[in-house]
Amino acid sequence: MKRTSLLVAAAVSLSLVPWAHAADNAVLVPPGEIKWQDVPNAKGVQIAAVQGDPSKGASHFFLKFAPGFSAPVHFHSANHYGTVVSGTVVLSVDGKDSKLPAGSYFAFTGKKLHATRCEAGADCVLSIDARGKWDVVQKKTKK
Secondary structure (H helix, E strand, O other): OEEEOOOOOOOOOHHHOOOOEEOOOOEEOOHHHOOOEEOOOOOOEEEEEEEEOOOOOOEEEEEEEOOOOEEEEEEOOOOEEEEEEEOEEEEEEOOEEEEEEOOOEEEEOOOOOEEEEEOOOOOEEEEEEEOOOOOEEEOOOOO
16 A cells, blocks of 8 residues: 555644634634645645644544545545535445535545545535544555
8 A cells, every 4th residue: 555645744733723713622713714725746635724733643624625636546544524515525435436415424434445536516625523643545556
């Protein structure tokens, strides 16, 4: 398996993020203050960390995929749970495509292999709750 850490350079620890408003066990981030960053080596993907640092451990963040974006079969080392905020994401699991419009929920645990794409027409925005360091590990392909 080839290990590609797409998000490590882009994410920033909440303690270093001055735009997040924290008060007595609350984190409040209005949409206009969410800071999107391009993910290195992943054209059409942006990340916005809102709590924690995805490159270091458990965190909450948004992912944005450009319309038509497609990621081949891969897995993530950390168990993670997501909600589709906007757009329609297509997740392919065990050879079966599932179209998930805004409001849909998904979860991947145990390094489950899957492919991801964003349908044409609108950006796909996902809210992710990652329970450990975030990475993207590509499935090894035969040469």
